[in-house]
Amino acid sequence: MTAGIKKRIYFDHSATTRVLPEVEEAMVPFLTEKWGNPSSLHAFGREAKIAVEESRKNLAMLLNCDPTEIIFTSGGTESDNLAIKGVAMYKGKMKGHIITTKMEHHAVLEPCEWLKRFGFDVTILPVSQDGLIDAGEVERAIKNDTILISIMMANNEIGTIQPYKEIGSIARDRNIPFHTDAVQAIGKIPLDVKADNIDLLSLSGHKFHGPKGIGALYVRKGTKIEPIIQGGGQERGLRSSTENVSGIVGIGKAAELARRDLEHTSQRMKVLRDRIIKSVPELVPRSYVNGHKTRRLVNNAHFRFDFIEGEGLILQLDFKGIAASTGSACSTGALEPSHVLLAMGLTHEQAHGSLRVTLGRENTEEEVDYLLEVLPGVVSKLREISPFNEKRPMSPGEGGSCVQ
Incomplete structure (x- = not known):
């Protein structure tokens, strides 16, 4: 590695994040000393209950909602399932229309597919070549029996930020509950569920420096699930099970830090992201930026490279001490190309040659230097042995963006 880089470098923060020391410090007493059940009436139980409610307040402050509107879950997947199935199945109703998009996480798409087996009608809207949904298409898709609109705030693979405020306004005008998966947005986008007309919002602790195995669902008062x-x-009554107190304390502390540090960390990540997005197409021939140029998360840089397989690229980068990804970590091991990239119109071959670099609050300029130093050689080496290589000369700067 270059001078100053003596450790492995982590550029996969959309997959998971490190538990911050302040979060760990807050959690440890509830694993070792304060082990009470929040439902118990004695002092141990009351102590745990107070901690749970304090964390609920921290999440409510992050989202600008009432603490009673926060429901703790095991993570983003459960929160998505509770939102979608909870609205659909309220009071035993077995029919209705749901609107979502081809870009959604599988934790949204799969529950929608499951509901179709019971007679629900699901409209899955297309997206543009840069991964954006047209809010007008959402409005045109509404039917008399539409019971839910579920569209993510920001995509977990390419980082595209959807027009969730416009969609929320449309849903509110039509009196339709609006659910958004905000798992990737926490700590990167200022959130206000009241102003943005959001009725249900999913989040996951380990995506913003909290522990794994804990998440939450915001449910606006009056929303029936x-x-x-x-x-x-x-x-x-919405999520039975003894509370994961240490996890709840952890996500509460992580929410407090995300709110406190949002402006500083967002700007810092954006500077590094912009440098990566500008430099890679200049340094690597036949490389392209996936996703929208400006409407994207501050920490997300996503590329595709002609003539290589993303899996090989990830392994070679890992050998060089760099951890990155081809896409969603929840689908690791799948041989199928990313459904997100296919939805944007990429071919199977193009989708397979992808790289996702997602920054965190602790990444440095020196780490980005090293990535940009190593990446061109790694791609060139893979192309030399690739059966897809056209064997024609390519020069630096020949890359670009898949969006105009």
């Missing part, structure tokens, strides 16, 4: 887990009636 059915629990999908029955039991002891915790979380206002």
